[in-house]
Amino acid sequence: MNDQDLKQLKPDRLWHYFLEICNVPRPSKKEEKIAAYLVAFAADHNLECLQDEAGNVLIRKPAVKGFENRSTVILQSHLDMVCEKNSDTKHDFDTDPIIPWIDGDWVKARGTTLGADDGIGIAATLAILESRDIAHGPLEALFTVDEETGLTGAFALTADQLKGRILINLDSEDEGQLFIGCAGGKDTVATIVMETEPVPDSHISYKVSVTGLKGGHSGDDINKGLGNAVKLLNRFLWNARENFEIALADINAGNLRNAIAREAFAVFTVHMDNEIPMLNYAEQFAADIKNELHATEPGLTFEVTPAPMPENVLNDALQANLLDALYACPHGVTAMSREIPDFVETSTNLASVKFVDRKIMITTSQRSSVESSKKDIADMVASVFYLMQADVEHSAGYPGWKPNPDSALLRISTDAYRRLFSQEPQVLAIHAGLECGLIGAIYPGMDMVSFGPTIKGAHSPDERLDIPSTVKFWELTVEILKNIP
Numbered sequence: 001m002n003d004q005d006l007k008q009l010k011p012d013r014l015w016h017y018f019l020e021i022c023n024v025p026r027p028s029k030k031e032e033k034i035a036a037y038l039v040a041f042a043a044d045h046n047l048e049c050l051q052d053e054a055g056n057v058l059i060r061k062p063a064v065k066g067f068e069n070r071s072t073v074i075l076q077s078h079l080d081m082v083c084e085k086n087s088d089t090k091h092d093f094d095t096d097p098i099i100p101w102i103d104g105d106w107v108k109a110r111g112t113t114l115g116a117d118d119g120i121g122i123a124a125t126l127a128i129l130e131s132r133d134i135a136h137g138p139l140e141a142l143f144t145v146d147e148e149t150g151l152t153g154a155f156a157l158t159a160d161q162l163k164g165r166i167l168i169n170l171d172s173e174d175e176g177q178l179f180i181g182c183a184g185g186k187d188t189v190a191t192i193v194m195e196t197e198p199v200p201d202s203h204i205s206y207k208v209s210v211t212g213l214k215g216g217h218s219g220d221d222i223n224k225g226l227g228n229a230v231k232l233l234n235r236f237l238w239n240a241r242e243n244f245e246i247a248l249a250d251i252n253a254g255n256l257r258n259a260i261a262r263e264a265f266a267v268f269t270v271h272m273d274n275e276i277p278m279l280n281y282a283e284q285f286a287a288d289i290k291n292e293l294h295a296t297e298p299g300l301t302f303e304v305t306p307a308p309m310p311e312n313v314l315n316d317a318l319q320a321n322l323l324d325a326l327y328a329c330p331h332g333v334t335a336m337s338r339e340i341p342d343f344v345e346t347s348t349n350l351a352s353v354k355f356v357d358r359k360i361m362i363t364t365s366q367r368s369s370v371e372s373s374k375k376d377i378a379d380m381v382a383s384v385f386y387l388m389q390a391d392v393e394h395s396a397g398y399p400g401w402k403p404n405p406d407s408a409l410l411r412i413s414t415d416a417y418r419r420l421f422s423q424e425p426q427v428l429a430i431h432a433g434l435e436c437g438l439i440g441a442i443y444p445g446m447d448m449v450s451f452g453p454t455i456k457g458a459h460s461p462d463e464r465l466d467i468p469s470t471v472k473f474w475e476l477t478v479e480i481l482k483n484i485p
Contacts, residue, residue, distance in 0.1 A: 005102045009467060013130060014474055017123035022098040022115060028080040028149040030094060031055055034122075035079060038143055045130060054156035055079075055145040061129050063137045070137025072164035073484050075128065075477075077121030077171055078147030078435065082256060082459045085112040087211065087263060089461070106456075106464040116465040117458045118147070121170030124477055136481040140164050147171075147435055148258060148459075151398050154438040162443065166409055166484060168477070169436050169450035173220060173458055175469035178413050179450040180404060181429030182437055183219065183344075185367040186397030187257050188378050190385035192322075194358045196312035200247060203269035207307035208236060208282070210253075212299035215262030215460035218349035219367055219432030222260070223333050227289070227297045229264035230254045230350050234326040236285050236302075237266060241323060243281065244274040248319045249310035254352030257365045259459040261351060267307050279304060321388035322360060326353065329364070329384045334377055337369065344431040346373045348381055362390070367431060369400050401437040401448070403429050409447040409484075416479040421472065425451075451476065 009015040026034040038057045042049035048060040057079070063070060083093035089111030099110045108114060125141045128134055140162060144153030172179050199205075210229040214221075230253045240246045246268045254261030270278050286302040293300055314322070331350040337343040346368035354361045364381050368374035374397065382392045404410070410427065417425040436448045453473040454466035 006100055006107065010471065011127065011474055013127040014123050014470070017126040018119055019100070021119045021122055022100050025094055025096070026079055026081055026115070027083045027093045028146050031079040031145045035143075035145070041126060041129075047129060052156065052161065054153050056153045056156065057143040058161060059129060059141040059143075061139040061141070064135055067135060067137045071166055071484055072138040072140060073136065073481060074140045074142055074162055074164040074167040075125045076142045076144070076167055076169050076435065076439070077118045077125060078144045078153065079122065080146055080148050081115035081117065081119060082113050082148050082259065084215070084255065084259065084460055086461050102467070103464070105467050107467060108464045109461070112461055113459065114463040114465060116453075116455050116463060117173065118171045120453060120455075120465060120470060120473070124170055124474060128477070128481070134478055134481065137484055138164070144435060149256070151433070151435060151438060154435040155398070157439065157442050159442055165443065165446055167436070167439065167446055167448045168409075168480065169434055169448060170452055170477070171434060172430065172450045172452040173455040175452070175454045175466065175472055177426045177428050177451065178410065178417070179428055179430045179434070180407060180410055180448070181369065182401045182434040182450075183367040183369045183431045184371060184374055184398055184400035184437060185219075185365060185433045186374060186378055187395040188364045188366060188381045188392065190362040190382075190390040190392045192318070192360050192388065192390040194355065194360055195315045195318045197315045199249075199269050199310060199313055200271070202272050203247065204272055204275060205249070205267060205269045205307045205309045206304050208233065208266050208268070209301070209303045209305070210264040211262075212301040213262040213297050214299070214457065214462055216260045217432060217458045218258045218260055218351065218365055219347075219430070220458065222347045222349065222431065223344050225296045226260055227293045227300060228331050228350060229261040230326070230353055231331055232289055232302070233264035233266055234323060236282070237268065238323045238327050239285070240268070240270070240278060240281065241319065244270055244278040246270045246278070247313035247316075248323075249313045250355050251353045251360075252355070254350075254363070256459065257351045257363050258349070259351065260349060262460055267310055269310070269313060325384050325388045325390075326350070326362070329381060330377075335368075335373060340429055343429055345369055346377050347431065348377050367433065369429060369431070371400065398433060399437045399441050401434060401440055404447075407447050407449065409449050412483050413449050413451070413476070413480050416483060417476055420475055420479055
């Protein structure tokens, strides 16, 4: 099936706009094309449209007849998408459209992220803004930039931009769940200058590849037992150095700070006398990690193959310090909530390691719903890299969103869900970061709830959007708007 089949899905205007959005490139920090599309949309529909210096777009629509005295509601989503592709997929996210297709009950993309996070939120908002038969009071549609790589759009909001004090965030990924809180987060990046030396005599060169992992969102998926390609790669290299005296030439592992690393590659040399023992060990290592992760990572592939000879390798002291630090660096859940059952409180993600311009750059991200714990885990990660004399920098980070169980919007949303689907929604906080944290800090007292359809594999080429849950997401959004007093 291809993108033409999406045109047969209902509600037709929702899927119409999702397809249009897939045709507009929108990498983080490069949202100019999708912003221009929204500005043109507003002009075509005679709607008030404002764009701030950061690039955020705000579209206002008056209330429908009979709803003029209702409260203003803000529909909020972000413009950018995570741009991840499989290593064998040719795709330029700056210019090429996303190619969606239907696989059973799922919409997927071909070898790339789909962009349903948060393209489906944008699409739903546009369908509502276009409609003439959906009951609602005054609407503000806020589309923010750069949510995925820095939240810079939300950071740039000012207290005079929004008139409403009720906000529906359309950026969650599990249908049937209403979110009323989220974790805060920050990044910790370590950098060290490369110190190299010529390749030792009688050495031959190999490339090690870790591929086929699921990857996933470093917040939503951090507790699912998924493999981290950086960690697996380093585990092999650490043991190979200890036992076979390899010399490391290059690492290109992981990618985005907010994605669990799913691919990792390295080039190393080994003395020809140790070649066969090293290859035998690599075979056993592959069997071991596949056995360890068979339940969660059935697609895991580990290979060691011949490679062109590099010009230089790291000196032994730096190589030892790097591999030790990466082994010691924590990854995963470090604390569960004592208050909310099965809720991850604090975690850290070892996201990527790159050799670039004669520097080694190690990127990590930390999340916690407790501000002091967020600082603690970031400091813990920093301390590991201080031991190797790396320069360490923390990002400014972003605040969490404190849950309000007494929210009037939550009550309306819960009643709407129960009325539509004859069952209770789950009311939760989410370990991922949401722009609600920043918006709530800029607009104290903003009543907020976040929900969405079911999206699996977000931030990876396995991203897929559940079609039946998207219909329920749409119906719930419309029902809530109708019942805002």
